[in-house]
Amino acid sequence: MASVTLLTVWASPFSMRAKLALLLKGIEHEDLPQDLGNKSKLLLESNPVHKKIPVLIHKGKPVPESVIIVQYIDEVWPETSPLLPQDAFLRAKHRFWTDFIDKKIFDSLARFMRSSDGGAAVNEEFIQNCMLLEGALAELGSEEDGPFFGGASMSFLDVMLAPYSVLIPGVEQVMGLKPASPEQCPRLHKLFGAVAEHPSAKAALPQIEKLKEFIQARFARK
Known part of the structure; x- marks a missing residue:
């Protein structure tokens, strides 16, 4: 698995947010499309509480929920295309x-x-x-x-x-x-x-x- 992986569903607006933040930052990553009708073991283990996408997996550590994911991306990679204002x-x-x-x-x-x-x-x-x-x-x-x-x-x-x-x-x-x-x-x-x-x-x-x-x-x- 890549060091940055996104568990995603293409039609989900929440997945789109996470994908867009990664691209704005220029972060190399792997997309792993998910079937929500047959949830993968990886998804269930990565987000055992809500069992939903998206989930960002960074160096083996899962980060669920689109708003939290985008904030995490902005904090971990602050040098390129900062998203949240400084103020x-x-x-x-x-x-x-x-x-x-x-x-x-x-x-x-x-x-x-x-x-x-x-x-x-x-x-x-x-x-x-x-x-x-x-x-x-x-x-x-x-x-x-x-x-x-x-x-x-x-x-x-x-x-x-x-x-x-x-x-x-x-x-x-x-x-x-x-x-x-x-x-x-x-x-x-x-x-x-x-x-x-x-x-x-x-x-x-x-x-x-x-x-x-x-x-x-x-x-x-x-």
Whole structure:
């Protein structure tokens, strides 16, 4: 096994985060795709509590959970492409909005995908959550500094959000999600556009067409 190994599932936004952080840092690693319908002994031993992906294994030591993995990567390899800000207050802000993404953006999107009534109410909730995130972009940095939360370069919070640049249009095109418009969230749209053009993100995130096939097979309403 390589000194850095990632237990992953390609369609998981949480796996995408870990993969993107590794690529941004230029860390050589091995991807070990996992079958969650038949979990491997390595996965069960590496994450015995939650039994979920992703898991980063570094020098034989497992680190589970995407947020923890990305923080670990940033701490162990601080020299290249630092992700978390140096300022303690800004670091706290990045962690706050990461928690918001996981508890509000992901949750409302997941509930829309599982809804049996078309999801109009939860769709509106999703838009409102995106508009709050738009406010965070304005709060944490000037548009003149660049499209990302980190300005011209991707930061910790950008890594947390990047998978939604493919997940949202995938759900929109397959399941009829109405995302926040460019008028409602202009900076968020610019951020997603910049993610789509970023070399590391291109390598870490799946093509939307491939993701659409997965969503269609797994979640599309009958």
